[in-house]
Amino acid sequence: MTTEVRVPTLGESVTEATVATWFKKPGDAVAVDEMLCELETDKVTVEVPAPAAGTMGEIVAAEGDTVGVDALLATIVEGEGAAPAPKAEAKTEAAAPASSGGASVDVMVPTLGESVTEATVSTWFKKVGDSVAQDEMLCELETDKVSVEVPAPAAGVLTEILAEEGSTVDASAKLAILSSGDGAAASAPAAEAAAPAAATASKDVENAPSANKLMAEKGIDAANVQGSGRDGRIMKEDVLKAAIAPAPAAAPAPAAAPRAPVSADDAAREERVKMTRLxxxxxxxxxxxxxxxxxxxxxxxxxxxxxxxxxxxxxxxxxxxxxxxxxxxxxxxxxxxxxxxxxxxxxxxxxxxxxxxxxxxxxxxxxxxxxxxxxxxxxxxxxxxxxxxxxxxxxxxxxxxxxxxxxxxxxxxxxxxxxxxxxxxxxxxxxxxxxxxxxxxxxxxxxxxxxxxxxxxxxxxxxxxxxxxxxxxxxxxxxxxxxxxxxxxxxxxxxxxxx
Structure with a gap:
């Protein structure tokens, strides 16, 4: 059975919208009320939920298309047509090492908030093979408004990272896979041994995990960093400031002009940092x-x-x-x-x-x-x-x-x-x-x-x-x-x- 996905009511006096983002592609399994796509009008952003469970069929209106009220956006194949979904699950389970002996648990992007459809993976606090406890922070995401920490949904071993640092993910994306169960204990000692020397066990205030990671990478002692967070907590931005403190501040170039050439000596004393989404x-x-x-x-x-x-x-x-x-x-x-x-x-x-x-x-x-x-x-x-x-x-x-x-x-x-x-x-x-x-x-x-x-x-x-x-x-x-x-x-x- 095929179910049509149509443009919902957009509001008084609004007659058309633009397809901004598709969160699903043909062949993807979808659940009832799962977000399929996002429409933009001249007033608001409208999310379109799935009217039925099944498999994503044809996408009729592509990203960037302008559509009217009640226009056909896509189709969903219900019932047996949803067969691709179990295959995807089987693939997920296969991704876990055979030695883990536990079930696979997906780590998904948490709820990002109203009108926020994507985020950037800024920092992973764990690596593949690390043992994790339930609710332990796995990674940190940056949206255009706030930073979001992603906790482990279960205890186990991190078996696969699907979204690397710097990648952009949508609101329904899978970030990683955990292997839960008894097999998770096998790699626990190794994970503990790999803990960075910058861990703050000796401090009363726990620093941001992303700050500890950056201090370890750059070889910066926490004692030389002035924390700006709660109770002196060291944040990632504090480490960045400490890292560039000795370098002279470069005069900003006019926004409309290309960056002027710099000498090799000057380039060695500069640091290029990507702007956060915020x-x-x-x-x-x-x-x-x-x-x-x-x-x-x-x-x-x-x-x-x-x-x-x-x-x-x-x-x-x-x-x-x-x-x-x-x-x-x-x-x-x-x-x-x-x-x-x-x-x-x-x-x-x-x-x-x-x-x-x-x-x-x-x-x-x-x-x-x-x-x-x-x-x-x-x-x-x-x-x-x-x-x-x-x-x-x-x-x-x-x-x-x-x-x-x-x-x-x-x-x-x-x-x-x-x-x-x-x-x-x-x-x-x-x-x-x-x-x-x-x-x-x-x-x-x-x-x-x-x-x-x-x-x-x-x-x-x-x-x-x-x-x-x-x-x-x-x-x-x-x-x-x-x-x-x-x-x-x-x-x-x-x-x-x-x-």
Whole structure:
């Protein structure tokens, strides 16, 4: 029996889509609801599940084809036509060494998250023949948003690696094969003997496995590496920094120009490192933002005297009651929420020819990590107290630095705050985080002479920058927003009175 795979309903006013990726090819076995392909429309990405179990038949619409609603994409042969599937399983079992005496277990790509269809294998922590325990980390994958560690689904011996380091795999790919059972014990001593000398048994904090592997390869002592992870945990990026620290920094070439020739001596002192998928995505999104939005930045400054005084007065009581430190970010978050209510277009986004106004504030808080800038989102920040905001910022900031944020935690923001002041920035123009229409840049607090009531006094001042999409936010709205933020911070009592 043959079952047709057709284009699903794409949504209101959407009449066609492009076939982006096929996850299966003719002859592959498929299960019910297993993802067959991915379609892209001008608004969303749509995954197409298998309507029945069987064997993949003919693919009618190839990758890159444009198809309409209900168009035929492919066919699935049900029943006896699914015979190729057992053969594939038999091949898998045959791949295991005969001496293993155990069953074969497939190591598959774990769930990568909504709209993520592929990943790059960055590091294998085990090699063929190594003994592994259940849930022990086998390898690390990089997507365009986060790093994903792949645990062993069972205890046994790693018999085959199907996806080598650097290869790109789709969301349903097989990474390796384990042989489980009694035979797994045979190679355990050898695997233990092969453990790298950089293992951190003597340390209280376990370093990232990829960092240990890189230190062993480059002959770097962990004592000479400054860890940036949780509790000083050494990450892969820390090892890379330590490896290139003695070399002079090369001036970057203009993006549009080819790389200039270098001498053999200079080439010997350079190191070429492939951009991570996260860094590639950051670069692409930032450039897309500049190319798409009519971005403009307006500036103001705020006297932080009252906020600093209020914080100093209550910080000990705040910590004692809520178990979290009172920082400046909760004040800025509250001030922005207050201003967004008065200037809702800054909290809106463009969708085609529509403007979507958000009757909520999902606040993105930009955070620097060893692998790049990420923006975890605090949902419904307009409904949270100072303590709730501080707890959310602390928790998400820690998870961001440790690379533990899920993709869901970085999606859906309606406005963003970026604090370059923690790095000493005095003035900058932040780039929009699309599809958002506004981002507030905080900067360093610096004592400056100011005229107050006709007298020159020294005050702790901070420059504020609001970058906004001029397509939907007018200059008046942008200036009003910054003025409201300034007023709320210079007199924090206004936040309590909702003024």
């Amino acid at each position: 860094r590639q995505t950051i670069a692409k999104r930032l450039k897309d933002s500049q190319n798409t939005a009519a971005m403009l930045t307006t500036y103001n400054e705020v006297d932080m005297t009252e906020v600093m005084a209020l914080r100093n007065e209550y910080k000990d009581l705040f910590l004692k009651k809520h178990g979290v430190k009172l920082g400046f970010m909760s004040f800025f978050t509250k001030a922005c929420v207050h201003a967004l209510k008065e200037v809702p277009e800054v909290n809106a986004e463009i969708d085609g020819t529509d403007i979507v106004y958000k009757n909520y504030v999902h606040m993105g808080i930009a955070a620097g990590t060893p692998t790049g800038l990420v923006v975890p989102v605090i949902r419904d920040a307009d409904q949270l107290s100072f303590a709730d905001i501080e707890k959310a910022i602390a928790e998400k900031g820690k998870r961001a630095r440790d690379g533990k944020l899920s993709m869901a935690e970085m999606q859906g923001g309606s406005f963003t705050i970026s604090n370059g002041g923690v790095y000493g920035s005095l003035m900058s123009s932040p780039i929009l985080n699309p599809p958002q229409s506004g981002i507030l840049g905080m900067h360093k607090i610096q004592d400056r002479p100011m005229v107050v009531n006709g007298e020159i006094v020294i005050r702790p001042m901070m420059y504020l920058a609001l970058s906004y999409d001029h397509r939907i936010v007018d200059g008046k709205g942008a200036v009003t927003f910054l003025v409201r933020v300034k007023e709320a911070l210079e007199d924090p009592r206004r936040l309590l009175m909702d003024l």
